[in-house]
Amino acid sequence: MGKMKWDDILKFTSKKIEKNLEIVKLDEEYISSASALKYFPIAITKTEGSKVWDADGNEYIDFLTSAAVYNIGHRHPNVVNAIKEQTEKVLNYTIAYFYEENPVKLAKYLIEITPGSFEKKVAFGFSGSDSVDIALKVARAYKKKKGIISFYGSYHGTTYGALSATGIIDPQLKDTVFPSKDVLFVEYPDPYRNPWNIDGYEDPLELSNIALENIEKKIKNVNEDVSAVIFEPIQGDAGVIVPPKGFIEGLRKLAQNYNILLIDEEVQSGMGRTGKWWAIEHYNIEPDILISAKALGGGMPISAVIGKKEIIDSIPPPLLVFTHTGHAINASAAIATIETIKKEGLIKKAYELGNYAIKRFREMSEKFSIIGDIRGKGLMIGIDIVKNTKLKEPDKSLALKICWRAWEKGLILITFGKYGNVLRIAPPLNIDINELDKGIEIIEESIKDVLNGKVSDEILKYLRGW
Numbered sequence: 001m002g003k004m005k006w007d008d009i010l011k012f013t014s015k016k017i018e019k020n021l022e023i024v025k026l027d028e029e030y031i032s033s034a035s036a037l038k039y040f041p042i043a044i045t046k047t048e049g050s051k052v053w054d055a056d057g058n059e060y061i062d063f064l065t066s067a068a069v070y071n072i073g074h075r076h077p078n079v080v081n082a083i084k085e086q087t088e089k090v091l092n093y094t095i096a097y098f099y100e101e102n103p104v105k106l107a108k109y110l111i112e113i114t115p116g117s118f119e120k121k122v123a124f125g126f127s128g129s130d131s132v133d134i135a136l137k138v139a140r141a142y143k144k145k146k147g148i149i150s151f152y153g154s155y156h157g158t159t160y161g162a163l164s165a166t167g168i169i170d171p172q173l174k175d176t177v178f179p180s181k182d183v184l185f186v187e188y189p190d191p192y193r194n195p196w197n198i199d200g201y202e203d204p205l206e207l208s209n210i211a212l213e214n215i216e217k218k219i220k221n222v223n224e225d226v227s228a229v230i231f232e233p234i235q236g237d238a239g240v241i242v243p244p245k246g247f248i249e250g251l252r253k254l255a256q257n258y259n260i261l262l263i264d265e266e267v268q269s270g271m272g273r274t275g276k277w278w279a280i281e282h283y284n285i286e287p288d289i290l291i292s293a294k295a296l297g298g299g300m301p302i303s304a305v306i307g308k309k310e311i312i313d314s315i316p317p318p319l320l321v322f323t324h325t326g327h328a329i330n331a332s333a334a335i336a337t338i339e340t341i342k343k344e345g346l347i348k349k350a351y352e353l354g355n356y357a358i359k360r361f362r363e364m365s366e367k368f369s370i371i372g373d374i375r376g377k378g379l380m381i382g383i384d385i386v387k388n389t390k391l392k393e394p395d396k397s398l399a400l401k402i403c404w405r406a407w408e409k410g411l412i413l414i415t416f417g418k419y420g421n422v423l424r425i426a427p428p429l430n431i432d433i434n435e436l437d438k439g440i441e442i443i444e445e446s447i448k449d450v451l452n453g454k455v456s457d458e459i460l461k462y463l464r465g466w
Helices: 006-012 018-030 077-087 101-113 128-143 160-165 171-175 204-221 245-257 279-283 328-343 346-365 396-408 433-451 457-462
Strands: 044-048 051-054 059-062 120-125 147-151 183-186 226-231 261-265 289-292 303-308 371-377 380-388 414-416 422-425
Touching: 006 018, 006 457, 059 433, 077 328, 101 120, 101 303, 101 328, 120 128, 128 147, 128 160, 128 226, 128 261, 128 289, 128 303, 147 160, 147 204, 183 204, 204 245, 226 245, 245 261, 245 279, 328 346, 346 371, 346 380, 346 433, 380 396, 396 414, 396 422, 396 433, 396 457
Parallel strands: 147 183, 147 226, 226 261, 261 289
Antiparallel strands: 044 051, 051 059, 120 303, 289 303, 371 380, 380 422, 414 422
């Protein structure tokens, strides 16, 4: 994309964004374009709870939370205080050579809240991407096999291993950087829209069985040279795809039959977002390895791989060494995050508010035929925007215009999904019910405005997004 004439955007909105645009222009000049999928011309300068403010002082309710990072809200006092207290002691000293208390305490916390009645250990990273790399490393080391099964529509990150296992990015784009060819992709059982044209809501068993049969064929095709299956129990960036319960249960049995590890990638769905600590708990399955990041640090960059002790320890040093692994400040923030989720009952709140929001959106769908599907658990919700409900034809442009109008009205809302047509609903788990209601009302008003032709098609060129 060529250099954007950002001042022209003022023709299409009455919103005051001049100071924002100054930062936008500098960003475009100095920061890699491959580092972003930009939406609106706003620069966040202040955050608190479930609200954010931009450089021009505009206030927004946040239904994105920095991509499902702030489950406990922006700048939660517990996290801020933990960071301040730690900075008075030591910023960090590498645990590659010595020892620190915070990462040990955090590892113990994570082991306690992670499913699995077996001994576990933890390895730390900084992002979802590098934690996926860690999980792939230990799986291959333990099983002494190269093959990894992943799913179309999955998003696991952009470091080499994670990018290789990501199924939502165009293979031709990935091929520019020569990703690993040892990842085998299979179809994820999307109940709403799948290649087998099965209505997974009406026939969940049929959908589960055909998806599992395809995985088994793939395993046999490579003479069972597979170390692990990496999966999201709810596919996030694919558009909040919730598989039939029988599929996850069947995946566990299939993995056991072929002596394959299950890697549960909970970067987006974990830390209470779905109304459980981890989305995998909705299926009563114990994975061999679980991955956490995003919301784990309460806003600080930290990730963790929690797995069976013998798997985590199967890889020799220094193959999991990072200078700042288990960073003292980041670990203190993560400890405060876990304690806050427990003390404030945010898992229960996510469940209750999620059910309430889904009920509101289902009522909305009765008014607007462009809403094809509403899906999710807890406060991880996707609203599928379509041109035609019978054909289920995605409408990315319409979804983007709804998000634009919502932004103009004071709501941070973006699209994602395999077709870029799904509205992403991921507010903080402790959002006030009145703010949640206001955000939902803005979405309804925005849909009406877009359908009434109040948003120009011209704005689409400014929304790069998914």
